[in-house]
Amino acid sequence: MNKIVALVVAIVIVLFAASSMVFVVDQRHMAVVSARGDAVPTLAGPGLHVKLPPPLQTVTSVDTRIQSLDSPEEDHYATSDKTEVLVNPVVKFRVSDPVKLIAETKGDLQSLPDRLALLTRGALGDAFAKYSLPDALAKQDAIATEARDGMQKGAASLGVDVVDVQLTRIDFPAAMADTVYKRMIAAREEAASKERAQGAAEADQIKADAGHQQQAILADAYKQAQSIKGDGDGKAASIAADAFSRDPQFYQFYQSMQAYKNSFKPGDVMVVDSSSEFFRFMRSPDGAGAAAQPTSGASTGAHNKH
Helix, strand or coil, X not given: CHHHHHHHHXXXXXXXXXXXXXXXXXXXXXXXXXXXXXXXXXEECCEEEECCCCCCEEEEEEECCCEEEECCCCEEEECCCCCEEEEEEEEEEEECCHHHHHHHHCXXXXXXXXXXXXXXXXHHHHHHCCCCHHHHHHCHHHHHHHHXXXXXXXXXXXXXXXXXXXXXXXXXXXXXXXXHHHHHHHXXXXXXXXXXXXXXXXXHHHHHHHHHHHHHHHHXXXXXXXXXXXXXXXXXXXXXXXXXXXXXXXXHHHHHHHHHHHHCCCCCEEEECCCCHHHHHHHCCCCCCCCCCCCCCCCCCEEEEC
């Protein structure tokens, strides 16, 4: 009976020792195998592995998936114009070097969130300090990117890669919210006034340019019109001169008709001498008729009304 008990105990001890020497790593993790003394830790990937029993070697499993660090409480940050804002950041990170992480944390993986949160506050504080309040509200993605880049060096020393930083909330303390909103409204109104003034100035410049172009076009058109008119007058004079040179008597008749037209206006009353040479084409179509002699006691004037 004692032999059977001893055998069972021996089997249990062997099974316990064997189970402590075999370990399995799944696809979502990496295992760091540490030995006593100054031995360098080794990294074990997914699969079945064998090690020495504790305390000769110990295994620490590290999650290598992308993880989130979401602080339940908002952090306070100050912008470049000394305005305090409340921010809730979410940090996405992944353990890229499990061996370094175990060495830096001395195997205490529970301290990693606190160390990352400290890096986040420092990086976000530096990023918000570069922007005024209106810019900070308008450029949240830029601030998050700057914070992520600012965290990379510190996180890399822990064996961690910062994948992304997101700002899920930016708000103001209740005591100063009204003051902040008024400042934002005033800033937006000032920006709108500047835009309107710039638009009015550009409109005036456009109108002035259009006026100058109009004057230039009109001047050019007038110049062309005068040139065309001059050419036409020249051609008309040439044609008239050629025609009048063929019939000088008709030319005299035409010139007299033009003189009559320019001298007598509708509604005018004139007293003239009908025997004057000026009216010779009124007395005869060819202008050769003799002037009529006035009778004794009669008026020497002619009354014409047109």
